[in-house]
Amino acid sequence: MEKRKLPVGIQTFSQIREEGYYYVDKTAHARRIADGAGKHYFLSRPRRFGKSLFVDTLKELYEGSEPLFRGLAVHDAWDWSKRHPVVRLSFAGGNFKRPAELHASVMRQLAASERRAGLPASDVPTPAGRFADLLEALHDRTGERVVVLVDEYDKPILDALEGPAPAGEGGETPAAANAQATANRDDLRGLYGTIKDCDAHVELTFITGVSRFSKVSLFSGLNNLTDLTLNPRYSAICGYTDADLDTVFAPELPGLERDEIRAWYNGYAWRGSENVYNPYAILHLFASREFEAHWFETATPRFLIDTLLRHGFAAPDLENVHADAALLSTFDVDAMPVEALLFQTGYLTIMDEERRDGRTLYRLAYPNREVRRGLNDSLLDALAPSWRSAGDAGALRRLLSVQDWTGVEALFRRLLAGIPHDWHRRNDIARYEGYWSSVFYAWFRASLDHLAVEDATSRSRLDMALRLEEDVYLFEFKVAERSEQGAALAQLKARRYADKYRAPGRTVHVIGVEVSAETRDITAFDVEPA
Template sequence: MKRLKLPIGIQSFAKIRSDDYYYVDKTALALELIEGASHYFLSRPRRFGKSLFLDTLKELFEGNEPLFQGLAIHDQWDWAVKYPVLRFSFGIGNFTEPNYLHQNLMAQLDTLETQAGSQSGYNTCPERFQYLIRHLHQQTGLPVVVLVDEYDKPILDALQDPALARQNRDFLRGFYGTIKDNDAHIKFTFLTGVSKFSKVSLFSGLNNLKDITLDHRYSTLCGYTDNDIDTVFKPELAGLNREDVRTWYNGYNWLGGGVYNPFDILQLFDNREFKSYWFETGTPTFLVDHLAKNHFFSPDLAALQSDAALLSAFDIEHISNEALLFQTGYLTIHDTQQPLLGHWIYTLGYPNLEVKSSLNTSLLSAYGCDESKVLKNRLSLLRILQTGTLEALKALFHAFFASIPHQWYTKNDIADYEGYYASVFYSYFAALGLDVVVEDSTNHGRLDMVLKFENQVYLFEFKVVELTSNGTALQQIKDKQYADKYRALNQPIHLIGVEFSRENRNIVGFEVEQA
């Protein structure tokens, strides 16, 4: 659905090229939120349209009717009522500098006081904030709307400096507590960010905040659905393989309908090329370093189980791998189960091939692989699989590990844990976006890794020789009859036993048989 050009600042706005404007209408969900409660919190990864949704709410409460002509909410809203709105954003600025958060917020309050036509006279942020809320309520006779964008960025930016991160957190806790103290003067509150810091650490004074991050009713509040792609953006699909669009970009899920990242889709429609647009806009240096430091087993990325507590275990003193990967958008929810009443288990996995390929490429660098050789090695791996010369696979992976500088091992203990070599091995395959399944269950046990590629099946079992006998990797595949599960495919099945040595820091056994 194309519309006339309107001012930017409404969630349903999407610009692809200079003359093309599309509108994905989220206003029905906005109305449902407004009628349901007063104070909300939403966590979503970066570039999912959180800021635009706040713009939508701002324009709505301020009664900017022309922007909403023809949208779902238009005939259900009282446009004569124009609420005062206080919108804060921490999207820009260098919060790694001490005291910058205070300076940034004071500047925002200066602007808001100027717009209100009244100066508080206070030099502390919570008091100025409270003054604005009460003054605007008294001035207009209407309660105030408070919108906060990227509420957590001052903390996230400073995570490499824990003392500063705690200082910023404590400062924000006092500021956000003003909302609870002035509840009688507030109509509606909406806070957004990437992370979900625990209420105890950041929102201890704001216990009436309704968290809709995992509310299935609002799973599609930010992002484009399949239906949006097929209807609103239908003119842009010409010349693109629809299934490729879905495989490369779709898959984010928060217990409801799945969505695409808007930034990815708009870049794809503009450039007409499949690339890692979202991933490349923000290299997850902290995330990758955190995973490597904590000896994360990269094959777990394909199927990681968690509960609600772990998904929310995000604070300066403790950041769980599950929470970090989920909240930043590198993993999403694939399945939910309730084995016991009230106890929910979530299975996490990659949202799409963009993330799977890009994240594993970044992890290879964190695992010590020479960045200049990673691309060359990935292309060599692809050629070997295409030609079926599996003996060359042993030489290639031996070269992978041999290329890791000796001094890297002396500065890092990651190679001492059992899963390191299997993680490097797996991430090379996953970085190519190949159809890889880890911990694949059969009626005889669980196989370490399965690869399906060009009508061939490859079954991998990994062992560390310091923990077991030589030659047991391939023998386990045969003893457990893992190949039986795949015989119905009527495709060649290759059994591959891979054995690593901590002492040699490389592959010491690589046996191949055809089932």
């Protein structure tokens, strides 16, 4: 198989097919949607995961661009004699943080659709009214019902929630940002409600975005919207499978360790039989030949980090999150569960599920090394901005391997010195053990791949367990002002955390660390063999 061009950043189906790029065939999913019992469909996937390319594939399919589909799964099963008019709305571009921007964007896109169809420009002043007129006119002119495609449907809301700048730096206040997000949501609700009102003129609706806003808040009109997000049959509708890498991208694999590719970029799961790779990260890996955080670095999740800190989520908690199906789909301007936010944005994925008392419960965790490192880096940037000057993972590993506890304590002190002097005075979270365990845990996680993630023991929860070769290191963190001196080590011993780690040839160390929330310094660093 010969090498082809890598479709880095290309979301146009015709360009990929006509200009010799690699293409992973997703058209079987398109046919399944077309043949399905539903009419209005919704799909949520993280950013840069191939949603826009799939939307463009649907556009070309329904417009009857037969030559583009030769050799693909859908070709011989499609009726190419029938062509549907397509209206595509995309909110991927633009910035929707200010009033009137959403209105202007919708009106521009509707006007462009009118021009392409040779229709006179509508003088209806509202987006919903103009949209309704367009759907009716296209149906009347062509005799075929209209296919409606909406890409990044939620971006106007998410843009507004992030706000143009942090409060106090010349930007909007959080309250103003929330108000703008609500206004954008209400405008979109009216626009999407038009689809139901014009149902007789619509052949198919396909809506994509990152988040899953509740149907009540945004799609109250489309109460028959079919959500494909967690449907196992569509788990690989976006992203690449192992088979895709081994066949379509086989020419790119020599020189790259297959297991390393899997550890870095695989692991995303939406209840299907196999996990998928992040396509953006894979394409950039093949282009650069370097294992880096290609996807994560395309956007700093400031809004996500702020939400985690505001809700007091400790970094270790992100390794083992539990949620039911209702919680994962509970998302609105005024109700954003952290679990749903992390899952929908791609920072956590489904590891397993179980049915209990009539409900489906999911266990979520990081999908892969890229996300784990990237998110912990970002957490550290917020918790201890100068953490990179504390020392690298190699130094920590060397010190632990020879049990140089004085050196380890000094390394910990340098990490804490990276916290601004006024940070703990402005943040009550620094007075809780969860903050300090997050600082150390995120630092370890951002640097080391062999940090064991432990669930609760029979005697409650351990803060952190680190495995390096045959040694195990158990950590407990305490705030000095909230406990007696020596309390951290005493808890490790009293609750016998080491018992579950004992094994022939293995050495277990217990380390109690006590930190002053006032001085940001270590007041006790106690180590014993268990």
